[in-house]
Amino acid sequence: MLRAAVHNLEAGGKLRADETLNTLSGYAAWIASAEPELGHAYLDRIERLQVQQETSV
Structure with a gap:
């Protein structure tokens, strides 16, 4: 479940x-x-996604 969620976000x-x-x-x-x-x-990987989300807002 975690792998799929992270992959989906990426x-x-x-x-x-x-x-x-x-x-x-x-x-x-x-x-x-x-x-x-x-x-x-x-x-x-999740930390990179958080940074991406923060910079895109």
Whole structure:
């Protein structure tokens, strides 16, 4: 679910109604507790998306 949501955003799509970048960050942080490399990769991607969103507003 996280992979799909991040991919969708990177491709120019939108989040589902029940998702925010903060919730995706929470999922990524949870993954990072078990698999640090994977979780931090997602956190980096989500951070880039947040910066893009802030600069486009």
